[in-house]
Amino acid sequence: MYTETQIIKDTTQFSSNGHEGELVINVGPQHPATHGVLHLVITLNGETIKKVEPHLGYIHRSIEKMCESLTYRQFIYVTSRMDYLSAHMNNHACAMTVEKGLQIEVPPRAQYIRVIMDELTRIASHELWWGAMAMDLGAFTPFFYAFRERETINDIMEETCGARLTMNYMVPGGVMADIHPLFQQKVKDFIKLFKSKIDEYDELVTGNIIFQNRMKGVGLLSKEDAISYGCSGPVARGSGVSCDIRKLYPYEVYDKVAFDEVLENEGDSFARYMVRVREMHQSIRIIEQLIDNIPEGDFQAKTKAVLKLPKGEFYTRVETARGELGVYIVSEGGTTPYRIKFRSPGFSNLSALDHMARGSKIGDLMAMMGTLDLVIPDIDR
């Protein structure tokens, strides 16, 4: 067992246990570049990274355990607090699992609304990532430009769902309330605004030579490694792994809309960056196809007041902004789950960081972490 002082001594001084010249430094848990309470223990040889060890648990709230004491209606709201930038998708996955267990048919109107909301959230999440990514590399202005458009989405969310981040809008059987009368118009206005602004992003950041030099060829992750580390979402697609749940296992109305799965084959930081930027265009494409065609009808299926899942195991997955989120419920037939497990995308994506970073320079580490798009509460839960 270490005492506290020993740990500090061991990790901040030149270690003398046979690894001459190695330096161990701690980044975090309170460090602005980790975007949360992530603690990285980095072993360096000069400026070269030899090992990156993430230490987790600083924001563990035991959401899975908490869910076991909540009913099938109540547990959904907690999942907004996992990956708070994909709150809609988290809620969506949970609602879908309950619907699968109870075999509830979701009305088409609710399906359309859900998908539009998911895609709006994806754009908002990628926008925030884009701003934060540029900020990690020292460019401050893009952050504000990204937030300007993101704010428009948040306003739309606020108007229809009642909250800006932790919406809790998806309920088993549909959505909590019908869309706001101005929703369709506002979304169309947003699409127009976004299309006029997205070129600015390329102008400001993508085309910048300094930015490209810091991204290209850095943080390489091969296709095989991406698969073996269990990466998903834009991180895996940047390495050429086709893994978009929306395409491979379509849910709701994703099989009715035309969109492309964005793939880049380079596997470096720039590829992961480009995947997300191009995904924003695809999300816009999906929303455009749906927004005018929301069918009339109920926004929520009729459900019993008390939901009881039959005995058994249920698993569903959705594509969040970060990758594949799986929700696994074991039910004993009662009103609360016996066990819930979330397969969060951030955790697997983070595990590839060590592999990516070995051998590169310490200055590139933050750029690599930025392209992983980590949300720490999603990793810890």
Add this chain to the structure above:
Amino acid sequence: MFIKEYLTDIYKGTKSLLTGMKRTGYYFVRPREIITEQYPDNRETLVMAERFRGEVVMPHDANNEHACTGCTACELACPNATIKIITKFDITPEGKKKKALDTFVYHLELCTMCGLCVEACPTAAIKMGQNFEHSVYDRSQLTKKLNNPGSKIREGVE
């Protein structure tokens, strides 16, 4: 050869930098496109969205009547034990005993604004309010009683 490459790099770098700066300059001279709200200064004119979930409130009409029957559905729906319903027995004019609401205790400090209680209420007696400025100096001030003193249930609500 090396010098040429070096100079090309500098040229390209400067060019891409200027492209970005042009965009920043564009907004610098067009303050109309700035959307920032000066929040504490615009408190008077700030309008929150109608559905915004800021706190749970119980609307009362002009006769100081509410629609809560004291059925505790909201209490059961709340994931955080935020609501505590205390009931009493009223004597109806016919001399029968009838369950009624005595106190609606609302712990704002435990509330996560999920809106499940409002969804669960069969008589729409509670709704989400738009006020979001909840800071107080003492935690006990956050425990609220939602039904007004002397209020009673509206005629005809079952």
